[in-house]
Amino acid sequence: MTTLTLDAQALEMLISAAVAAPSVHNTQPWHFRLVPETSSLEVRSVPERSLPVLDPQGRALHISVGAAVFNLRTAARRLGRAPEVRLLPDPAEPGLLASVGLDEPAAVHLNSTDTLYEAIWHRHSIRSPFTGPPVPAAVLAELAEAALTEDAALYLPDREETERLLHLTAEAERRNTTDPGQRQESRSWIQRPGAPYGIPAAALGPQDAGGHLPMRDFGALQPERHLVPAAFEAEPRIAVLATRGDRPADWLRAGMALQHVLLAATVHQVRASLLHQAMEWRNLRWAARDAHHGPGHVQMLIRLGYGPEGAPTPRLRTEDVLDR
Numbered sequence: 001m002t003t004l005t006l007d008a009q010a011l012e013m014l015i016s017a018a019v020a021a022p023s024v025h026n027t028q029p030w031h032f033r034l035v036p037e038t039s040s041l042e043v044r045s046v047p048e049r050s051l052p053v054l055d056p057q058g059r060a061l062h063i064s065v066g067a068a069v070f071n072l073r074t075a076a077r078r079l080g081r082a083p084e085v086r087l088l089p090d091p092a093e094p095g096l097l098a099s100v101g102l103d104e105p106a107a108v109h110l111n112s113t114d115t116l117y118e119a120i121w122h123r124h125s126i127r128s129p130f131t132g133p134p135v136p137a138a139v140l141a142e143l144a145e146a147a148l149t150e151d152a153a154l155y156l157p158d159r160e161e162t163e164r165l166l167h168l169t170a171e172a173e174r175r176n177t178t179d180p181g182q183r184q185e186s187r188s189w190i191q192r193p194g195a196p197y198g199i200p201a202a203a204l205g206p207q208d209a210g211g212h213l214p215m216r217d218f219g220a221l222q223p224e225r226h227l228v229p230a231a232f233e234a235e236p237r238i239a240v241l242a243t244r245g246d247r248p249a250d251w252l253r254a255g256m257a258l259q260h261v262l263l264a265a266t267v268h269q270v271r272a273s274l275l276h277q278a279m280e281w282r283n284l285r286w287a288a289r290d291a292h293h294g295p296g297h298v299q300m301l302i303r304l305g306y307g308p309e310g311a312p313t314p315r316l317r318t319e320d321v322l323d324r
Contacts, residue, residue, distance in 0.1 A: 006034065006102070010079055014041065015318040017075035020120050021259055023064035024051060024276065025189040026313050028197045030068050033323040035099075043069055043098040049197065053185040054280050059251050062097065063299060066255020069098045070150070071120055073256075074263075077113045082106045087249050097252060119266040124312055126271040127205025127215060129232040130305025139268045140304075143239065146264040152257035153242045154302075155293050162238050165275075165301060168284050170214035172277035177217050182280070196316045208232040213303075216277060237304045238275070240288070242296035254299035265304060275301040 006014075015032055023029060029049040033042040043065060050061050069085060076083035084101035088094075140156060147154035157165060176182045191198035205215055209229035213236050241258055243250040262272055278284040279300065288298040 006039070011322065011324075012318050013079065014072055014075045015322050016315075017117070017120050018043075018068040018072040019315045019318075019321060020123075020312075021064065021067035021071045021255075022123075022125060022262070022274070023067070024055065024060040025186065026191070026197055026199050027051065027061075027064065027189065028316050028321075029061045030065050031321050031323070038101065039103045040099050040101045041072065042096055043072070043100065045095050045097055047095070051185055051189075053181045058248070059299075060276070060279070062248050062251035063255035063258060065097050066252035066257075067259035067262075068255075069100065069252065070256040070259040070263075072100055074113065074116050074120065076100065076102055077106060077110075078117045080106050080109065087252050097248075115267050116260075116263045119263040121312075122309055123262050123266040124271075124310035126273050126307055126310045128307060128310075129208075129230050130236075130271065130303075130307045131233075132306030135237055135268075135270055135304050135306070139265075139270060140237075140239070142268075143261045143264050143304075146260040147241060147257040150257035150260050151243070151253050152299075153244075153293070153296055154257070154261060155240050155242070155290075157238060157240060157290065159235070161290060162236070165238055165240070165278070165288060166212070166214060166236070168278040168288055169275050169301065172279075172281050172284050173214045173217055175281060176277055191314065196314045196320070198314075200313055206230040210234070212236075214275070214277070215273070233305060239302045239304055240290070240293075240298055241300040241302060242289075242293065242298050244296055246297040250297070251299065258300055258302075261302065269306065270304055271307045271310065273303045275303055 027049040029046045031044045031046050035042060045061055045065060055061055073083045073085055081102050082104040086099045089099045090096050144154045189198045191200045206227045207215060207217060207229045209231050213232040241254060243254050265272055278288050285298060
C-alpha cells in the first residue's frame with residue numbers, strides 16, 4: 001500500500017466532480033472531509049439542505065449523495081487511483097454516508113474512465129421537449145448494464161406500463177401543487193439571486209401543451225413567471241430505476257446507479273430528465289412497482305431522448321463543502 005498525498009489541484013478535481021452530481025431541487029446536501037491518516041474522503045449529509053416535507057425519510061437525499069459518490073469515484077480513477085467506496089461505514093455516525101479510500105493505485109487505466117469523467121461536465125437535466133429519433137436499443141441496453149454494475153436494475157416499460165407510470169406521475173404532480181406543505185417547500189428552493197444552490201429560474205421548464213407528459217409544474221410554484229406550454233414527445237421513453245432493497249444503503253446505491261446511467265447516456269448524447277414526483281408519495285411510489293420485474297423498489301423514473309445539452313446549474317464551491 002502506498003500513502004497518497006492529495007495536493008490542492010487533486011482535491012479540487014475530486015470535489016468539483018462530486019458536486020457536479022444531480023440532487024433533488026439542486027439542494028446539494030453533501031459535505032466532504034479529508035482524512036489524511038487514511039488518505040480517504042468522508043462524504044456526509046447536510047441536514048440543513050434536506051427536504052423534510054418532500055423527503056421525510058431522506059431517501060432522495062441519499063440518492064443525491066450516492067450520485068456525488070459515483071462522480072467522486074470516477075474522478076479518483078481518472079487520477080490513477082483504485083478508490084474503495086464504503087457505504088455507511090460507521091453505524092455510530094448516521095450522517096456519515098460514505099467513505100472513499102484513495103490509497104491504492106489503479107492496476108490499469110481504462111478508457112471508459114476518461115469518457116465517463118468528461119461526461120460529468122456535459123450532463124444536465126433537461127426539462128424541455130426532446131426531438132429526434134428514439135434512443136437505439138443498443139444504447140438502452142448499455143444503460144441497463146451501467147445500472148447493473150451498481151447493484152441496481154434499469155428496465156424499460158412497454159407502452160401500456162409507461163402510460164400507467166405517467167398517470168401516477170400526473171397524480172403526484174397534482175398533489176404536489178395543491179398540498180400546501182409540498183408547494184411551500186418546493187417554492188422555497190427556487191433559487192434566490194446569487195445563491196449557489198436551489199433551482200435556477202432559468203431552468204424552470206414549460207408544461208406539455210398536450211397534457212400527456214407531466215413535467216414538474218414550476219409555473220404553479222412561481223406564478224409570476226409566464227411559461228408558455230410546449231409540444232413534448234408523444235411517446236416518451238421512460239426507464240425505471242429500481243433496487244432489491246429499500247434501506248439507506250440501497251438508496252445510496254440507487255444514486256450511484258442513477259449517475260452511472262446518466263453519464264453513460266451523456267456519452268451517447270442522450271439527454272435525461274428525472275420524473276421523481278410519484279416517488280414523493282408513499283402509496284404512489286409503491287404503486288409504481290411492476291410485478292413482472294420482481295419485488296424491487298422503484299427509486300426513480302428517467303425520461304430519455306435527444307435534445308440540446310442544456311445549461312449547468314449553480315454549484316457550491318470546493319471551499320464551501322470541504323473540511324481539510
